[in-house]
Amino acid sequence: MKLTKNALIVGASRGIGLAIVEELLKRNWNVVGTVRSDNKTKLHDLADKGNPNLVIKNVDITIPSQIDRLKSDLAGSTFNVLFVNAGVANEKGMDETIGEISTEEFIRVMVTNTLAPMRVLERLKDYVTTGGVLGAMSSGQGSIADNENGGNDVYRASKAALNMVMRSFATRHGKDHALLLLAPGWIKTDMGGKNAKFSLDDVIGNLVDTITSQEGRTGLRFLDRFGNPVRW
Numbered sequence: 689m690k691l692t693k694n695a696l697i698v699g700a701s702r703g704i705g706l707a708i709v710e711e712l713l714k715r716n717w718n719v720v721g722t723v724r725s726d727n728k729t730k731l732h733d734l735a736d737k738g739n740p741n742l743v744i745k746n747v748d749i750t751i752p753s754q755i756d757r758l759k760s761d762l763a764g765s766t767f768n769v770l771f772v773n774a775g776v777a778n779e780k781g782m783d784e785t786i787g788e789i790s791t792e793e794f795i796r797v798m799v800t801n802t803l804a805p806m807r808v809l810e811r812l813k814d815y816v817t818t819g820g821v822l823g824a825m826s827s828g829q830g831s832i833a834d835n836e837n838g839g840n841d842v843y844r845a846s847k848a849a850l851n852m853v854m855r856s857f858a859t860r861h862g863k864d865h866a867l868l869l870l871a872p873g874w875i876k877t878d879m880g881g882k883n884a885k886f887s888l889d890d891v892i893g894n895l896v897d898t899i900t901s902q903e904g905r906t907g908l909r910f911l912d913r914f915g916n917p918v919r920w
């Protein structure tokens with residue numbers, strides 16, 4: 689008999705996070721999906737369809753006390769996958785350079801995309817099974833080696849910094865867990881915009897395959913949604 693697997697997907701109110709939850713539910717996983725606030729989201733709409741395998745929790749990952757509350761709410765749980773999808777782009781978008789961005793906005797993007805996901809992984813890692821997946825959503829734009837055209841200075845920096853701290857985390861926890869930094873591709877979401885190359889339907893099967901297939905493969909990988917390595 690095939691055992692049911694458990695996933696915790698952080699940042700699942702909409703976009704890629706919501707699509708990951710939907711896909712895992714289709715594959716008969718038990719899923720805890722998180723949203724940032726008490727407002728009704730598309731994840732609540734999904735829950736309203738009556739799926740017994742979906743549980744919704746609240747966490748704003750930039751608020752440490754809320755991560756601690758999530759941790760105590762989930763005490764006793766074990767997950768095969770903990771994946772932090774949540775992330776933001778700077779409000780003024782792609783063309784805003786490092787010379788133009790306000791200090792406050794720089795801090796918001798860096799805290800949300802670098803510090804906060806790592807705090808979640810650090811604080812909740814013990815709920816993940818040995819060999820289970822601890823992952824965060826990075827981006828191809830986080831590759832220093834592939835940055836030949838510039839643009840999106842601060843967003844790129846936040847994902848490159850995420851990659852760097854994950855490499856440090858890997859020296860401490862890479863023997864026990866499969867650590868994943870995922871570059872999903874340019875996808876039509878609120879963040880990706882209408883001109884993005886791919887729809888969520890185009891990518892979600894490959895993307896979820898890549899997340900779930902890491903289980904049992906210890907060490908850190910920076911992969912695209914097909915499971916191919918991305919240059920650091």
Ligand SMILES: NC(=O)c1ccc[n+]([C@@H]2O[C@H](COP(=O)([O-])OP(=O)(O)OC[C@H]3O[C@@H](n4cnc5c(N)ncnc54)[C@H](OP(=O)(O)O)[C@@H]3O)[C@@H](O)[C@H]2O)c1
Binds near residue numbers: 700725826827
């Ligand atoms: N779309 C792309 O082309 C693309 C490409 C490469 C990487 N990515 C990465 O993929 C991830 C998802 O992107 P997306 O395109 O789906 O973006 P999106 O539609 O803007 O969704 C972002 C998600 O992150 C959540 N979030 C943001 N700040 C949060 C916080 N402080 N605490 C908790 N949740 C928070 C949002 O919650 P709310 O609804 O509460 O705001 C939402 O669920 C991000 O990490 C992004 O950087 C996207």
